[in-house]
Amino acid sequence: MKKKILLVEPAYKTKYPPLGLMKISTYHKMKGDDVIFVKGRDTAVQYQYWDRVYIGTLFTWTWRETIETIKFYSATLFNYTGKCFIGGILASLLPDDLFNATGIQPVEGLLNDPRKIDQDDDVIIDDLPPDYEILKQVENANFKYSNTDAYLGYTTRGCTRRCGFCAVHTFEPTYIPYVDIKKTVKGIAANSGEKQNLILMDNNVLASPEFDRIIDDIEELGFVKGAVFGKTKRKRIVDYNQGLDARYLDEAKMKRLAEIPLEPMRLAFDSIKLKNVYLKAVQLAHKYGQKEMSNYILYNYDDTPEDFYERLKTNIDLNDEFKNDGTKTSIYSFPMRYIPLDAKDRDVDTGNGHWNKKYLRAVQVILNVMKGPVMPGKQFFLQAFGRDADEFKAIMSMPEEFIRNRLVANWKDLDTVEARWMPYVRDWMTEFARLSSTEKEILTRAIASTDSSTLKEHHAKSTGRVKKLLEFHLEENNIVAAAKKQYVTR
Amino acid sequence: MSPRRKNSTLQDKLTLGKYVLDSLSAGMYSHPLMSLREYIQNSADAIDCLPGLTDNALIDVSVDGRNRSLTIRDNGVGIPYYRAKRTMLNVGCSEKDPVLNRGFRGIGRLGGLGYCDELRFVAKSQGENIVSTCIWDCKKLRQMIADPSRSVDVESLIKDISIFKQEKYSGSREEHFFKVEMDGIHSGKSELLNVPAIKSYLSQVAPVPFHPDFSFGQLIDKELSTHVKSYRTYRLFVNGEQIFKPYRNIVCLSRGNGEAVKKINFVELQGESGILGFGWLGELSLQGTISALTDMDGLRLRYGNILIGNKETLSGFFREKRFNNYLIGEVHVCTNGLIPNSRRDDFEDGNVKDELYSAFIREIGIPLSRKIRCLSSERSKVKNSSNLATLFENANRIIKYGYISSLQREHMVKSLDAVNGNGSPEDKKIAAELICNVMKSQHILSVLDSRHRSNDDIINLFNKTLEIVYAETSNRAEAERMICRLYKMISEKSCGS
Numbered sequence: 001m002k003k004k005i006l007l008v009e010p011a012y013k014t015k016y017p018p019l020g021l022m023k024i025s026t027y028h029k030m031k032g033d034d035v036i037f038v039k040g041r042d043t044a045v046q047y048q049y050w051d052r053v054y055i056g057t058l059f060t061w062t063w064r065e066t067i068e069t070i071k072f073y074s075a076t077l078f079n080y081t082g083k084c085f086i087g088g089i090l091a092s093l094l095p096d097d098l099f100n101a102t103g104i105q106p107v108e109g110l111l112n113d114p115r116k117i118d119q120d121d122d123v124i125i126d127d128l129p130p131d132y133e134i135l136k137q138v139e140n141a142n143f144k145y146s147n148t149d150a151y152l153g154y155t156t157r158g159c160t161r162r163c164g165f166c167a168v169h170t171f172e173p174t175y176i177p178y179v180d181i182k183k184t185v186k187g188i189a190a191n192s193g194e195k196q197n198l199i200l201m202d203n204n205v206l207a208s209p210e211f212d213r214i215i216d217d218i219e220e221l222g223f224v225k226g227a228v229f230g231k232t233k234r235k236r237i238v239d240y241n242q243g244l245d246a247r248y249l250d251e252a253k254m255k256r257l258a259e260i261p262l263e264p265m266r267l268a269f270d271s272i273k274l275k276n277v278y279l280k281a282v283q284l285a286h287k288y289g290q291k292e293m294s295n296y297i298l299y300n301y302d303d304t305p306e307d308f309y310e311r312l313k314t315n316i317d318l319n320d321e322f323k324n325d326g327t328k329t330s331i332y333s334f335p336m337r338y339i340p341l342d343a344k345d346r347d348v349d350t351g352n353g354h355w356n357k358k359y360l361r362a363v364q365v366i367l368n369v370m371k372g373p374v375m376p377g378k379q380f381f382l383q384a385f386g387r388d389a390d391e392f393k394a395i396m397s398m399p400e401e402f403i404r405n406r407l408v409a410n411w412k413d414l415d416t417v418e419a420r421w422m423p424y425v426r427d428w429m430t431e432f433a434r435l436s437s438t439e440k441e442i443l444t445r446a447i448a449s450t451d452s453s454t455l456k457e458h459h460a461k462s463t464g465r466v467k468k469l470l471e472f473h474l475e476e477n478n479i480v481a482a483a484k485k486q487y488v489t490r
Numbered sequence: 491m492s493p494r495r496k497n498s499t500l501q502d503k504l505t506l507g508k509y510v511l512d513s514l515s516a517g518m519y520s521h522p523l524m525s526l527r528e529y530i531q532n533s534a535d536a537i538d539c540l541p542g543l544t545d546n547a548l549i550d551v552s553v554d555g556r557n558r559s560l561t562i563r564d565n566g567v568g569i570p571y572y573r574a575k576r577t578m579l580n581v582g583c584s585e586k587d588p589v590l591n592r593g594f595r596g597i598g599r600l601g602g603l604g605y606c607d608e609l610r611f612v613a614k615s616q617g618e619n620i621v622s623t624c625i626w627d628c629k630k631l632r633q634m635i636a637d638p639s640r641s642v643d644v645e646s647l648i649k650d651i652s653i654f655k656q657e658k659y660s661g662s663r664e665e666h667f668f669k670v671e672m673d674g675i676h677s678g679k680s681e682l683l684n685v686p687a688i689k690s691y692l693s694q695v696a697p698v699p700f701h702p703d704f705s706f707g708q709l710i711d712k713e714l715s716t717h718v719k720s721y722r723t724y725r726l727f728v729n730g731e732q733i734f735k736p737y738r739n740i741v742c743l744s745r746g747n748g749e750a751v752k753k754i755n756f757v758e759l760q761g762e763s764g765i766l767g768f769g770w771l772g773e774l775s776l777q778g779t780i781s782a783l784t785d786m787d788g789l790r791l792r793y794g795n796i797l798i799g800n801k802e803t804l805s806g807f808f809r810e811k812r813f814n815n816y817l818i819g820e821v822h823v824c825t826n827g828l829i830p831n832s833r834r835d836d837f838e839d840g841n842v843k844d845e846l847y848s849a850f851i852r853e854i855g856i857p858l859s860r861k862i863r864c865l866s867s868e869r870s871k872v873k874n875s876s877n878l879a880t881l882f883e884n885a886n887r888i889i890k891y892g893y894i895s896s897l898q899r900e901h902m903v904k905s906l907d908a909v910n911g912n913g914s915p916e917d918k919k920i921a922a923e924l925i926c927n928v929m930k931s932q933h934i935l936s937v938l939d940s941r942h943r944s945n946d947d948i949i950n951l952f953n954k955t956l957e958i959v960y961a962e963t964s965n966r967a968e969a970e971r972m973i974c975r976l977y978k979m980i981s982e983k984s985c986g987s
Contacts, residue, residue: 001762046809047809047856047859047860047863048856048860049851049852049855049856049857051848078806078807078847078851078855080844080847080848082844083848
């Protein structure tokens, strides 16, 4: 009997297409079933009959929306929970919590075993090509998935490392050193047409002893430097978008990577302890002519704000070094805030004593100006993050409104950093520089929680320079508004 | 635990205590009439066992209010004398086949224990001249169960409270019957003496025929006989009146008039393991819920033509439970793969049960929920548009005759503005124009051009106004308060001028 299958992605913000659901779609369409894909809680589908509902999950901090979505569809199925299948990252990381909250035992890890979803055949769903067609069912004027012009796939699965900040080893515990990407690409091309780009979501491709064979595969598929696509001859790119492990990069591998249009190349710079390894890897990439790099900078894990600054600055210095030679390697830094693997919302204290809510918020405000990555320009960087780690900390300690409105309107006409600052920023910086280390500690404690009543309490019992700086915090909106007004009338 | 201790435990005799009997009788059902269902089910099984034609077979319920007693008598096969004792006294070991018979657990017979003082079973089999009687002293049973100092096992308890006897039958050898007699029915449980309640209950629960007045009865009977192997109906009488299913040609809705059933639609419920159920639905316009007083509301689930659960049993498989009350019809189970649970309010869990309900959701629950919801939203659209027509009419009245108070004008503008928020393009256009004109409209008195009236005219008008306010306001106290305020306002104004 032809079955009615419903695929659901909870209504959190996403960019990447839901690969797992797309593969499940391929599987059911192969069996002749009807497949419908919806995003979020759709009351219209409650008035249709479903033989099975599959719900994909993503980050653990989407917990609340995910659970509400599961409950909604459980009710849609008249609580026949045996017809509801939940998989994906959240489901694999918090299976027991999810079971207790919904009464549904989720499918953990990959769909690499037919028993996981009671299949009546032995098809390995994880090996199937994803079905791109279903994406159109949820895309509209306000919402589009990105990267739908790319083959999405893997050349390896899992990771050889067991880093504490990463969940991969939990839901993909076995490292599979070779996956035939040719098969995936051909499958996608056959079902959904040819794609311009190749996005590979490997967690650690450089660890693979089959690396050469993988690059051969990619080249065989036509992804070689200079390759173009379609009548308009658009440039084809390959992106290992989960990043490459600098510790495994050697000259031979870099030489091979240079054969494919890797744009950008993404290295991970997760810890200052890896600085030498990282520098060596970037130099290698540069040597082999890699132009664009976008490197992941993990923070709020076991690092300090100082070493976070140093890692960003390292990239700025490298950019400076590469600026004037022929290759023009440019490195974007992509700061990634660590969120604990079981966090049910984004607003969590990680217990890392070096960072606090205020600092994390401040980094976010600084990054918002740049919409994510830190660009290669040195002057801009020094202005945004400070000229050294101390100034970085002084900026992070500022009231949020100060950070957001640090510069005068005509800053581009002015030469020095100080001259570009709004007067209140200058005042803040001067006072902050005068603080003793004990006073700095007191100030940090007062602002760390970003909670206004804590701030007021500290303000009441503090004295001298700390009190003055806390006053800036209490009055930030008035100070900024008054200064802006003055600036305009002048 | 030492091995020795373990051994001694194994040697201990297990005891089934007195509460077992309590649990299987009074504790079993949530409603005393359910015990009637158990007896009628046994009667139907006994009639099924009759050889040859069964046209004369019947089940007769007689309720005697004066003597607080109730008897259920059937002329089914009865019980042969040699099997009577164990059949009437054993608990939970019926010799019936769960596939062929409706009852098979051997506990239904105990249903009456909790509701009367004495329960008697009397049986006779054809061709014998012995009648077997078993008497249960329910009063004593309750005393023994309630007495915490008496700890007895079921077996000795039953021996203590029951008497079994066999006597020579004075009537014809050819007679065959089974009788349940309940004496001393408690006043607190008078449902067992409430004849209309019994009739209503049995008409909905028992395997009785459709009423001759229901013109679709024959058609449904024909279809059910074809599709449901076990489908049968039985002649059942309560105090001499034959009981029929409640279905009639006209269905009374909760709000409004009756509606005629247009035709009957039949539905097959198919699962992986074949056809699991077969149902009929009376076609209605789905305008609203059916009055519960008709006993017809809701699709009912039946097994062996006896109701499973109640009229709500299938309601949970609609998008909203109340949707089931828009429908009339029955779903008969036609698979041997389902066994009703001992309370008969659902089936024992299993794949076939899930398949049956999934098929119900697919074929009936979801499609009809969708239909009912669509019709209801169409109706509310119509209602909205008629509301809108009234609103526009009132706005035009203000424009033509003037507004009564500036507050009224303000409210009107607000209501028209709301149309602008979520009306159709045409309605929005009309509303926008009306807002413009309402804003420009004048007070009702300026429209009538009262400025040219004399003072006397105005006093006259004021007097008339007060009279109207007093006469037309339904709340007198409120009217007086309003008049005082108006008077105060006018007099203060004249003082000021």
